[in-house]
Amino acid sequence: MTLAVRLRSAVSLLGRFPALAGVDLDVAEGEVVLVQGANGAGKTTLLRACAGLAAFASGEAEVLGHDLRRDRKAVRRRIGLLGHATFLYDDLTVADNLRFAARAAGASAASADEAMTALGLDGRLREVAVAKLSAGQRRRAAVAVIVARRPDLWLLDEPHAGLDAAGRDLLDALVRGAATRGATVVLASHELDRAAAIASRTVTMAGGQVIGGLLARPAPTMEPVHVA
Amino acid sequence: MWRDAALVAGKDLRVEARSRVAINQVVPFALLVLVVFAFALDSDRDTLTRVGPGLFWVTVLFSGLLAIQRSFVIEASDDARDALRLSGLDGAGIFLGKALAVAVQLVALEAVLTVGVVVLYNVRLHDPLLLVLTALATTVGLAAAGTVYGIIAAGLRVRDTLLPLLVLPVLAPALLASARACEAALTGAPGDGWPWVRLLFVFATIYVTFGVVAFGPLLEEA
Amino acid sequence: MTTPPVRVGTPTTRILGWLTAVSLALTAVMALVVSPPDVNMQDSVRLLYLHVPTAWLAMYVSFGVTTLASVLYLWKRTRSRFWDLTAGASAEIGVLFLGLTLLIGSIWGRITWGVWWTWDARLTTTAVLFVLYLGYLAVRKVPATPEVAARRSAIVAVAAFLDVPIVHQSVEWWRTLHQDATILDERRLLDPQIHGSMAWTLLLGVVAFTLLYCWLLAHRFQLAALEDRFADRQLQVAIDERRAEAVTS
Numbered sequence: 090m091t092l093a094v095r096l097r098s099a100v101s102l103l104g105r106f107p108a109l110a111g112v113d114l115d116v117a118e119g120e121v122v123l124v125q126g127a128n129g130a131g132k133t134t135l136l137r138a139c140a141g142l143a144a145f146a147s148g149e150a151e152v153l154g155h156d157l158r159r160d161r162k163a164v165r166r167r168i169g170l171l172g173h174a175t176f177l178y179d180d181l182t183v184a185d186n187l188r189f190a191a192r193a194a195g196a197s198a199a200s201a202d203e204a205m206t207a208l209g210l211d212g213r214l215r216e217v218a219v220a221k222l223s224a225g226q227r228r229r230a231a232v233a234v235i236v237a238r239r240p241d242l243w244l245l246d247e248p249h250a251g252l253d254a255a256g257r258d259l260l261d262a263l264v265r266g267a268a269t270r271g272a273t274v275v276l277a278s279h280e281l282d283r284a285a286a287i288a289s290r291t292v293t294m295a296g297g298q299v300i301g302g303l304l305a306r307p308a309p310t311m312e313p314v315h316v317a
Numbered sequence: 318m319w320r321d322a323a324l325v326a327g328k329d330l331r332v333e334a335r336s337r338v339a340i341n342q343v344v345p346f347a348l349l350v351l352v353v354f355a356f357a358l359d360s361d362r363d364t365l366t367r368v369g370p371g372l373f374w375v376t377v378l379f380s381g382l383l384a385i386q387r388s389f390v391i392e393a394s395d396d397a398r399d400a401l402r403l404s405g406l407d408g409a410g411i412f413l414g415k416a417l418a419v420a421v422q423l424v425a426l427e428a429v430l431t432v433g434v435v436v437l438y439n440v441r442l443h444d445p446l447l448l449v450l451t452a453l454a455t456t457v458g459l460a461a462a463g464t465v466y467g468i469i470a471a472g473l474r475v476r477d478t479l480l481p482l483l484v485l486p487v488l489a490p491a492l493l494a495s496a497r498a499c500e501a502a503l504t505g506a507p508g509d510g511w512p513w514v515r516l517l518f519v520f521a522t523i524y525v526t527f528g529v530v531a532f533g534p535l536l537e538e539a
Numbered sequence: 540m541t542t543p544p545v546r547v548g549t550p551t552t553r554i555l556g557w558l559t560a561v562s563l564a565l566t567a568v569m570a571l572v573v574s575p576p577d578v579n580m581q582d583s584v585r586l587l588y589l590h591v592p593t594a595w596l597a598m599y600v601s602f603g604v605t606t607l608a609s610v611l612y613l614w615k616r617t618r619s620r621f622w623d624l625t626a627g628a629s630a631e632i633g634v635l636f637l638g639l640t641l642l643i644g645s646i647w648g649r650i651t652w653g654v655w656w657t658w659d660a661r662l663t664t665t666a667v668l669f670v671l672y673l674g675y676l677a678v679r680k681v682p683a684t685p686e687v688a689a690r691r692s693a694i695v696a697v698a699a700f701l702d703v704p705i706v707h708q709s710v711e712w713w714r715t716l717h718q719d720a721t722i723l724d725e726r727r728l729l730d731p732q733i734h735g736s737m738a739w740t741l742l743l744g745v746v747a748f749t750l751l752y753c754w755l756l757a758h759r760f761q762l763a764a765l766e767d768r769f770a771d772r773q774l775q776v777a778i779d780e781r782r783a784e785a786v787t788s
Contacts, residue, residue, distance in 0.1 A: 102684055105774060110781040130784075142399055144684065161537070166405035176400040178328070178391060180336040189328050193321070193404040218335065296785030297778075465698070469691060473681055483674040483695070486667045487702050490709035497713060516709060523701065531694050537687075 093273035099148035108134035110297030126294035132277035169235035204237035245276035325414025370499035389471035408533020420460035454517035562747035592748035601633025609696035623689035628759035660711035
């Protein structure tokens, strides 16, 4: 059982504030892990740190085989982070954004097109500037960016927020599809029922630590869901 | 690195093409500065011809600061650095791409301003080769140095005051050199101008190199 | 990275302090009383006894130390908080002395030449240097994790250092090409054939100010190191408080 994420006593600072105050976490490859916790527990920082954005002040941190204490940059091409900010350029169209993101990550323009189709952003919407989209459509575009990059580790911060019912179902299907293909998914969400349904395991965070559901178990076999 | 640079430059220029900030705001601002100076300097044709080069480059400098600020503002309003870092692009490539995009915009601005200076200040253009090379070298240096300091100031609350403070002392010699070179060209003494152009090329080389080396580490901030 | 302790109040720093005070007092006496007025400048030459040492200190010693310390910080093998703190402390002292230099120089210029300022190579470079290091200090104040802030400041310091010769060379060129016929032939005035007690006073002044710099640097460094250690301790407290949140929630 290879580990996609391995954290031991990881401390990560936001300025001088210890957002992560000693996190122990194992995530096996192919798992879908739900991270739950109150606001301010450190979920967002956990995801950002695993993405190589936030630095670790102490402890051990290994993501996809990369030691994040030594080099945070190498891992970034292999992860897809869905954050609170959309990381999209407001003035560019959906198609422009997707193609840029795909090519930047070393994927082809074709995967950008597939991603747009998968998220229901085809036809007229492709050539609309992101600033003119609704919040839900922008969220779909942000998810499409991740799909286009084909990452090995999906880090989703409140992915269901802002999506309509169809969008949420779509996201769940995408997560299952990604896991089937061998990618690992870690998502933080307050939508516990929906998220628990797609997750193989739940961990709880509080006070900058993981306080429940620590260690990985082999992922249970699930019905593969094909994305239409 | 070059592939990443082309990608980023293309993206930045596409953003500018769609949003038209430079065209709608920066260029009119620059032209307005030229006009206002003409009023302030009592529109004596001789005076204007003499101060033309200096004014031109000061205007380009301040407009350049605006362009550089804009270059980083577009990088996702929440955190200018996250998007760039997540993209997986090479730091040096991002630097070259951004600096190139700024340089292209500045060249377009300079073309417009040249027309403005010729028309409003009655300046006659001699020695186009010297002028063009001066403009190229200065623009590259300005874009490179500005982009490096731009990433330092990006995303900070104090960025609008910090960027000029950091960048103006660095660009002062380039301003001096470009004004002197243009002056030499316009007064029909190009021999005086070429040493200044050499200095500008050295300046541009230093700051492009510096940017390629330092931009990546400067981008990596938690 | 833990900061190595630098202690003040030790016998070394006390002796240093006394030496500094004594040499400064001696310089004052020599400058104001003992040495004679200059042939050309009369008594205004006494300002130079203050101006030259502060200039030398600020431009070569302080900023030289800042640059060197920044380079040492950036180089992996010698990276240490020590160099970052030294760079910052030295820059602060340098900016202070440089401000003094510009002020006194300006007054002297007014007395001697009738102008507060002139755009020659040396003065322009000094002014640009002043602004460059103000910028450096501004960058140091930007909040960030210590390692990130240190690396960023070090890069800015090196960039500032690289800019100085460029500025000097370009303004130097500008002035010679323009050949401004000026009565301000400061080369003649500022490097006069000084000998005797005037030369000794100048030398004494330089020594006194160097001692002052060392003393100030040690104390400013100590202050910075203490702040750093305090912040580290605050961090541990913050971590414990954060972990306690887990229990209460």
